[in-house]
Amino acid sequence: MYIYVYFCVAVATPSADETTYSNVNYSKTQRPGSKQPAASNRRSGVTSERVALLVLSVLLAAAVTALGVTHEACPRCEDGWEPHGGKCYFFSLFTSSWNQSRRQCRSMRGDLVVINNREEQEFLVSRLMEKMDNPEDKFWIGLTDSKKEDEWLWVDNTRLDPRLKFWRDGEPDNWTGSKSDGEDYPDGEDCVRMGVEYLQSWSDKSCESPQKSICEKPEEACP
Ligand SMILES: [Ca+2]
Ligand SMILES: [Ca+2]
Secondary structure (H helix, E strand, O other): OHHHHHHHHHHHOOOHHHHHHHHHHHHHOOOOOOOHHHHHHHHHHHHHHHHHHHHHHHHHHHHHHHHHHHHHHOOOOOOOOEEEOOEEEEEEEEEEOHHHHHHHHHHOOOEEOOOOOHHHHHHHHHHHHHHOOOOOOOEEEEEEOOOOOOOOEEOOOOEOOHHHOOEOOOOOOOOOEEHHHOEEOOOOOOEEEEOOOOOOOEEEEOOOOOEEEEEEEEOOOOO
């Protein structure tokens, strides 16, 4: 941009040499029967060149600016999705079963979140701290043992890495509920939700239980 400004100033401002040349030219044309029209033509020729250069430089600057704006505005994540580490995250505040929540994520070309490292877990906990209203206000993640009990699989079919488990104390417990509490889960708990109890914030829960959810998908590629 500095180069462009300098260029415009240089084009729009007559240099000392040009001024001197014009003055000399003008004094020569003051003689009787002078060739003033010719000098005028020369000046208008120079002026036209300047205008052309000025227009060109303005167009060039507009193109450069447009490119810059396009790059900055390039949507890495759609509206409502939060960018982090090359991924986009959607925190759905609508509560539904694990399967229904997963369908909602997939309908937005994502899936329930797969947590691949400690940093991602830290990010999600920090975001949920701002979003949770109470300790039970938890979110589904893309982890389940519904195919085979105690064999935890992410929605991308990868096995849960033993070094990257963030279970709460006492979880997973595959709890079957308590009829007296009105909670009866004969199939146990096969889906995972997370909260904000430090990093160890996962617990298994009945997949039919209505929970909020976290969707994830890759960032959009910039053109
Ligand atoms: Ca289970
Ligand atoms: Ca549990």
